[in-house]
Amino acid sequence: MGSSCTKENRPAFEGLGGMSPENLFGKLPTPCYILDESMLQQNGEILAGVAKRTGCRILLAQKAFSNYDLYPVLWPYLDGTEASGLYEARLGAEEMPGKEVHVFCAAYREEEFDELLRYAGHIVFNSPRQLERYGPPARKAGKSIGLRINPEFSTQKDHAIYDPCAPGSRLGTTRTQWDTGMSREMVAMLDGLHFHTLCEQDSDALEITLKAVEEGFGDVLPRMKWLNFGGGHHITRPGYHIPRLERCICQAQEKWNLQVYLEPGEACALNAGYLATRVLDVLQHDGMQIAILDTSAACHMPDVLEMPYRPPLYGAKEAGDLPCTVRLGGPTCLAGDVIGDYGFSAPLREGDLLLFGDMAIYTMCKNNTFNGMALPGIFVLHKDRTLQSLRQFAYKDFRQRLGQ
Numbered sequence: 001m002g003s004s005c006t007k008e009n010r011p012a013f014e015g016l017g018g019m020s021p022e023n024l025f026g027k028l029p030t031p032c033y034i035l036d037e038s039m040l041q042q043n044g045e046i047l048a049g050v051a052k053r054t055g056c057r058i059l060l061a062q063k064a065f066s067n068y069d070l071y072p073v074l075w076p077y078l079d080g081t082e083a084s085g086l087y088e089a090r091l092g093a094e095e096m097p098g099k100e101v102h103v104f105c106a107a108y109r110e111e112e113f114d115e116l117l118r119y120a121g122h123i124v125f126n127s128p129r130q131l132e133r134y135g136p137p138a139r140k141a142g143k144s145i146g147l148r149i150n151p152e153f154s155t156q157k158d159h160a161i162y163d164p165c166a167p168g169s170r171l172g173t174t175r176t177q178w179d180t181g182m183s184r185e186m187v188a189m190l191d192g193l194h195f196h197t198l199c200e201q202d203s204d205a206l207e208i209t210l211k212a213v214e215e216g217f218g219d220v221l222p223r224m225k226w227l228n229f230g231g232g233h234h235i236t237r238p239g240y241h242i243p244r245l246e247r248c249i250c251q252a253q254e255k256w257n258l259q260v261y262l263e264p265g266e267a268c269a270l271n272a273g274y275l276a277t278r279v280l281d282v283l284q285h286d287g288m289q290i291a292i293l294d295t296s297a298a299c300h301m302p303d304v305l306e307m308p309y310r311p312p313l314y315g316a317k318e319a320g321d322l323p324c325t326v327r328l329g330g331p332t333c334l335a336g337d338v339i340g341d342y343g344f345s346a347p348l349r350e351g352d353l354l355l356f357g358d359m360a361i362y363t364m365c366k367n368n369t370f371n372g373m374a375l376p377g378i379f380v381l382h383k384d385r386t387l388q389s390l391r392q393f394a395y396k397d398f399r400q401r402l403g404q
Contacts, residue, residue: 064265
């Protein structure tokens, strides 16, 4: 099928509509996350366009974005949610009602499985052993059953922590494991296969991965009802090649006569959130200006350290591109609690408001209270430019998770 969309070219701060962070968010308590309703809707519209032109089904990967107050914004555009366990499955079922709920977990807990079956319609297993153990009750409950495969084809270069095809990976069933562990009866239980090998990548990585999937499991795919391409597809990122993605989807559906699913997380909420923070102190060390912020990479944006990556910052450029280079760090005791070095047109001062972009994904789902750091409040920037407070956190939120 053809595509009317070529490349997506929105900048990280388009949602501000030309207004400055101080004018929009200057009265908010910092640090705080701000979810952008308009940008979330734009992402949904792009994803819905892909689904309409190809016939694929697209799910929200809740591990990246679980702010359920905004699920109604995405509801018209998505086919359901993807979960990594019981709690996310329940959240998807309750907060996006009437939509599909898919779940994949590396290993399920026996004491949770019956409850999980109440919420999820698609159950994907990681290994033949898990399929053998939990497949029969899932089938008896009328669920669609899948197995995650590992095509043993890595397209990762710098993100080893996110590479499920690395040697010795615990994720997915290789062809050798299939041949030695799958009985005829187990194969007959399967409705579909699932692979997830990408991380923030363009569709060229998917295209070559599909060749590896066909090489390893091409004899099995014609028996399947569906094939899940997993996540890591940066569909709403500026410059992403949507026509090639759509070609991959259509070719797979036509060749194997099955339904294709995608479960992006980042693409659903890319550039649809901000983190506002203020400068607490400015100091000099070894000729470097250092600003201590009231936010923390370790606590409030942990992927900055885990991947690692450098988040976009409003009005700033690369270090050295402007007269002042400043290292931005958090207030925790962790020496490596550093967000990065940025270029500014003038030195930073105590009280300055900074705004990080692309903060709706893998932030609120992963943040923590290390050092007793307070969790940032959560606000919504509505389409009419009004702000709504969703949640504020206090000492009791830190204390109650540690004891009675």
